[in-house]
Amino acid sequence: MGYKITKKENLSAIDFFMEVEAPHVAKSWKPGQFVVLIVDEKGERVPMSVYYAEDGKIGMFIRRHGVTTFKLWYEKNVGDKILSVAGPLGKPIEVKHYGNVVFAADAVCAQAECYATLKAMKEAGNYTIAIHSFENRDNVYPERFLAKSVADEFYITTEDGSVGRKGHYLDVVKELIEQDKVDIVFAGGKLGSLKKLAELTGSYGIPTIVTVRQIMVDGTGMCGSCRILYDGEVKFVCRDGPMFDAHKVDWDDVIKRDARFVEQQNLARERYIAKLREKGVI
């Protein structure tokens, strides 16, 4: 039982790339959909974005952030297996001709989604604009992992200007809108940025579809952990999303609910790090 790891590569100071054999998922995955994986018998069910799905394998970008992702980085190597990969989950992105399509990313999940989404959008005849935002030089990925090959326009930003433009995707999006170059924005990543993006594009009336990240358990609509308020109604991100019209999301509640288990997450992480130290791994 389990799913074999076929590739693993570091991307930056905080993120890495992993490819896993999961033919059942790879066969039917479409951009916008996600998977839920469990690293081992004691593991948690964790939703993950997908970078690509081909030849029976799925690629993922993963942040070393909590116990699951630490285990994936420190304990699992090519040839090893992870317990479970379920999916594809959620609704695919609607691929059609929009005109000028922006995809903006400032965290690992969205960096992963950028490539496949813009690839599909380009094939559908859109003019594609990729914006990858990172905090600083150490966090920037090698270019071949980014969406350059499928983007008509391609931007990297860093907060300190150490690579690419100084600033954030919000700055680039604003500029592009003012140049009248944006018909629709797709985005994902940090929830705080998405809230600001919604305010920005809302003020210009630009359609904006974003991936809402929420804590999930099953990922199939069974538990309601990922519920949000959308246009005044309760929606489940896993089943009704994960992409939503950014202008209809109640962002303050989304941001609060995302922090529900921070205390437990920190506790488990510290415990795990202590174990790694004991073993001399770090």
Add this chain to the structure above:
Amino acid sequence: MTRKKPKIIKERVPTPEVPVEERVKSFVEVNLGYDFASAVKEAERCIQCPPEYASCIKGCPVHINIPGFIGKLIEHRDDPKKAVKEALKVIWSDNTLPGVTGRVCPQEEQCEAPCVMGKVGDPINIGKLERFVADYARTHGIEEELLREFVSNGNDIKGKVAVVGSGPAGLTCAGELAKMGYKVTIFEALHKPGGVLVYGIPEFRLPKEILNKEIAKLRELGVEIKLDHIVGKTITLEELLEEYDAVFIGTGAGTPKLLNIPGILLDRIYSANEFLTRVNLMKAYEFPEYDTPITVGKKTIVIGAGNTAMDAARSALRLGSEVTIAYRRGREDMTARIEEIQHAEEEGVKFEFFLSPVEFIGDENGKIKAVKFEKMKPLEERDAKGKRKIVGTGEYVTLEADTVIIAIGLEPNKIISEEASSLKTNPDGTLVVDKNLMTSIPGVFAGGDAIRGEATVILAMGDGKKAAKSIDEYIRKKHLSA
């Protein structure tokens, strides 16, 4: 020949239970069940009504020959193995999961309710006897013996059937079809098989070991289980129909109903499904040894009064919280099994009746701190389910709570019906089926909560069995006309 008049013993032979102070600290099973001697003693209380009149059989949704299996225990009282094997044979012809149903069926409303003995004393403890037979058979190799007899009777493969969901309906349907000689593949969305039996019902009520054994039994019968497969997403119904001769949908009622009142997004408000899944399936009670967390405060309010509410309440109690069950109706209208209500009360769960939630009140950090309820009052008039109707009084009360679990019911998950547009559904999301349990798509059958909304494990199993028969007939006909 005159029948010897049986001696009437009014009182049940009791089953031992783990003492309250011990069990509230762990998730061990509460009721310890009968041993052989006490099971025989209880069996001998049965006056053995002839099957054609036995009211217990009529009360059982799958019509298990109850006096028949009890009679085997009496008949072979000097040979425990034989007694149990013969009894299990009788049960198996109607129910392949007695270890489960003996524990989770509401016997007091079904087989035990009309028991003749109940008119003069306690009804026969049918549930615990059924459980005894299953447990003894499992732990003494009898089940395996019987299974081998079934398997060796197996012949050529008659066809291929896909079963969607591995809860009580799916497991039963798969088992029945495998015994008939079909190659069955179960598609399960989660990473463990069992459906509600694994994610919903806690260890203290249904030890996972029992379920695991049942699943091992199916695998021995040749049933393949594909985990992590969400039919409608990973694979479509149409794709299944291309590969299999028929499909059974036993996807249950897995989507929680949430209260449409202010504050529903506050932290530490869980659906019972989220709470129980974290605890049962993901073992959050062993966090951080297990990775999945759960946060439970000091004061938990559980809203609802069904079995799920009792399961959630008793789980929260075991995680160290004080627990109050708040129900909008009165005590006698609670839908949980009597044993679960009793266990909850013994363990210290408090009950508040005639309270209907109107608002969740949060603190400055977005965590729940209180629930505002409207006080309700009952009317004489009764609703379709025989419960007294209730009306609001306009009076309100606010109860402090740092954890809330909503257990007001479930509805079918729509993943399959949304993807397969030709699959007809009722307004409540349940699938439309004919008398043979076939859906609007030929060759696709369904049963359990997917067609009933919210019902019981035993009804789901009954459907699974019935659907297996229909599927067999359907495939035979299809092959004849081919």
